[in-house]
Amino acid sequence: MARWRKSSYSGGGGSGGQECVEVADLIDAVGVRDSRASEAGHLALSPAAFAELLASLKRDESSP
Template sequence: MINWRKSSYSGGGGAGGQDCVEVAKLTGAIGMRDSKAPETGHLSLPATGFTALVARVKRDELDL
């Protein structure tokens, strides 16, 4: 069983503050998914890729 948890940075905008990203430690990777639609699957990144993604988000380097 995968133990998903909400990111500590989730819940900002959106309808009622329900915009949530969940993360989980997977075998050899970190998983991310939308808590509002977990049945749609998840994104799996190697730990180094996840760390790089978080660093880019913190530096506001992504065009979202």
């Protein structure tokens, strides 16, 4: 069974602080889901794709 944890990228901005992304280490993948709609399923990203997603988020954070 996957152990889901709140992502450090979950924010307090917009939507009254209700944005919450959870991640889980899956076999050969990283799971990503919306904690408010966990019953809707999740995305399974390769470790490389997940690393690129994080790098992209970090670039966006540092952009003016």
